[in-house]
Amino acid sequence: MLDTLIQGLLLGGLYALFALGLSLMFGVMRLTNTAQGDFIVLAAFAVIATVPLLAVSSWVAAVLLLPVAFGFGYALQRGVLNGTLGRDPLPSLVVTFGLSIVIQNALLEVFSADPRSLDSGGFNTRSVPLGGGLAIGALPLAIFGVALAATALLQALFDRTPLGRAFRAVSDDREIAELMGLDARHVYALATAIAFVVIGVGGALQAMRTTVAPSDGPLLLLFAFEAVIIGGMGSFWGTFAGALVLGLAQQIGFRLDPGWGIWFGHLVFLAVLVLRPHGLFPRTRG
Amino acid sequence: MSQDALIETRGLTAHYGDAQALFGIDFRLKAGEVVAIIGANGAGKSTFLKALTGLVKASRDAVRWCGRPVGSLSPAMIVRLGLAMVPEGRRLFPSLTVEENLRMGAFARRSGPWDLKRLFQLFPILEQKRRAPATALSGGQQQMVAIGRALLANPTVLLCDELSLGLAPIVIKEIYDAVPQLTREGMSLVIVEQDVGVAQRVSQRVVCFQEGRVSLEGASDALTREQISRAYFGV
Numbered sequence: 001m002l003d004t005l006i007q008g009l010l011l012g013g014l015y016a017l018f019a020l021g022l023s024l025m026f027g028v029m030r031l032t033n034t035a036q037g038d039f040i041v042l043a044a045f046a047v048i049a050t051v052p053l054l055a056v057s058s059w060v061a062a063v064l065l066l067p068v069a070f071g072f073g074y075a076l077q078r079g080v081l082n083g084t085l086g087r088d089p090l091p092s093l094v095v096t097f098g099l100s101i102v103i104q105n106a107l108l109e110v111f112s113a114d115p116r117s118l119d120s121g122g123f124n125t126r127s128v129p130l131g132g133g134l135a136i137g138a139l140p141l142a143i144f145g146v147a148l149a150a151t152a153l154l155q156a157l158f159d160r161t162p163l164g165r166a167f168r169a170v171s172d173d174r175e176i177a178e179l180m181g182l183d184a185r186h187v188y189a190l191a192t193a194i195a196f197v198v199i200g201v202g203g204a205l206q207a208m209r210t211t212v213a214p215s216d217g218p219l220l221l222l223f224a225f226e227a228v229i230i231g232g233m234g235s236f237w238g239t240f241a242g243a244l245v246l247g248l249a250q251q252i253g254f255r256l257d258p259g260w261g262i263w264f265g266h267l268v269f270l271a272v273l274v275l276r277p278h279g280l281f282p283r284t285r286g
Numbered sequence: 287m288s289q290d291a292l293i294e295t296r297g298l299t300a301h302y303g304d305a306q307a308l309f310g311i312d313f314r315l316k317a318g319e320v321v322a323i324i325g326a327n328g329a330g331k332s333t334f335l336k337a338l339t340g341l342v343k344a345s346r347d348a349v350r351w352c353g354r355p356v357g358s359l360s361p362a363m364i365v366r367l368g369l370a371m372v373p374e375g376r377r378l379f380p381s382l383t384v385e386e387n388l389r390m391g392a393f394a395r396r397s398g399p400w401d402l403k404r405l406f407q408l409f410p411i412l413e414q415k416r417r418a419p420a421t422a423l424s425g426g427q428q429q430m431v432a433i434g435r436a437l438l439a440n441p442t443v444l445l446c447d448e449l450s451l452g453l454a455p456i457v458i459k460e461i462y463d464a465v466p467q468l469t470r471e472g473m474s475l476v477i478v479e480q481d482v483g484v485a486q487r488v489s490q491r492v493v494c495f496q497e498g499r500v501s502l503e504g505a506s507d508a509l510t511r512e513q514i515s516r517a518y519f520g521v
Binding site for chain 1: 341365370371373382390393435
């Protein structure tokens with residue numbers, strides 16, 4: 001059982017990386033990115049394509065692509081998504097859904113439907129002994145560490161920096177934030193740019209951990225969405241906690257029956273929606 | 287358009303969708319002036335201030351800042367020219383503390399005499415409550431935060447939309463007692479005010495709006511109650 005709990009927490013770390021970008025974009029501009037999962041897959045395939053192109057390792061390729069992810073996210077927000085923002089959430093949902101379809105089909109066209117993965121340089125076969133005959137995989141532990149660091153950095157950015165203050169201000173009241181001299185379109189684009197860096201990290205690590213295929217996007221979106229909802233809106237630590245709960249639920253389900261893993265996660269998600277619709281750790285906003 | 291006006295509008299119109307809210311407003315504000323805008327609810331007073339700040343779109347030449355057409359600029363660009371606004375209803379950022387709200391006012395980084403230290407001398411209670419959530423303060427204290435946030439932008443022109451709304455008379459007096467200090471330092475003010483007595487007391491000139499038009503304009507100490515009442519209600 002201890003092994004199941006540890007594996008659940010480590011899995012939750014990966015789900016946190018899937019969910020943090022979604023939480024950030026929704027938190028700043030109330031935009032639900034229904035292409036979140038597909039962008040994660042796109043990032044994974046971008047790293048997969050870069051490795052032979054530049055003749056570098058997967059880790060180097062992933063790091064090199066992070067500034068590209070930042071620029072891509074910024075351009076996407078400025079060029080496309082800013083135009084969908086308003087009181088009505090429907091335009092952003094429709095546009096991001098359209099992007100999801102475009103990404104999946106583009107990846108199918110370029111890479112075919114074959115699942116691919118990234119060589120982690122042996123990292124995925126190494127383990128860290130815990131004693132008592134237990135050991136943790138080095139890659140899952142690294143993923144958990146990256147997720148923890150990403151969550152801490154994002155929360156600190158929001159709570160302690162002028163940029164974070166700007167994010168919270170435009171989220172609270174865009175009109176008045178603009179009266180302070182903020183360019184809301186630029187602030188939104190920075191938020192999406194940062195979200196896409198996290199997406200890039202999540203995509204690269206997912207492809208090191210397992211195979212990825214062009215059609216994987218919707219399932220990853222589901223995990224990201226469930227993690228955000230379980231954790232509650234308004235806090236990155238809440239999202240992180242929600243991801244851990246989801247990972248634990250899935251691993252417990254897998255332990256009971258190999259076919260029950262994802263289903264158990266859905267059950268917990270449903271239970272939270274019914275019993276605590278604002279999530280387990282909501283941060284209330286005025 | 288005259289060159290010595292800080293702000294000038296000529297034939298300013300404004301719309302909310304298909305509904306027209308302003309019908310050709312002519313207005314001038316000179317340096318160091320305090321002008322009060324009065325009028326009944328729905329007369330277009332707040333819409334006028336929003337048009338000056340770019341929150342409501344105006345035609346390019348309808349609004350000029352020191353002779354330069356600014357009607358089509360974004361609020362962020364207009365603010366950087368030296369305009370700041372205390373909006374109706376305070377509209378503080380609820381997820382920010384008092385100090386964070388105040389620091390947002392300094393976002394445009396205009397140099398000038400106002401900084402946090404000086405602001406806390408003007409409103410000492412805000413220093414005591416600097417780490418509190420802004421929305422946890424009383425109405426009067428929140429209004430001080432809203433004013434302080436605007437002052438930290440070091441504006442040349444300060445627009446104030448209904449400062450006294452929902453406040454006790456003693457709090458209103460405390461807030462308006464700060465106005466002479468601001469004008470002594472060269473700041474110009476446009477004050478939208480429901481209380482006609484207060485408006486006449488704090489300003490040099492009164493402009494009355496009625497159904498989106500200017501119905502009366504004159505020196506504050508020269509206008510009679512009867513004149514104002516006729517212009518206010520359109521009778």
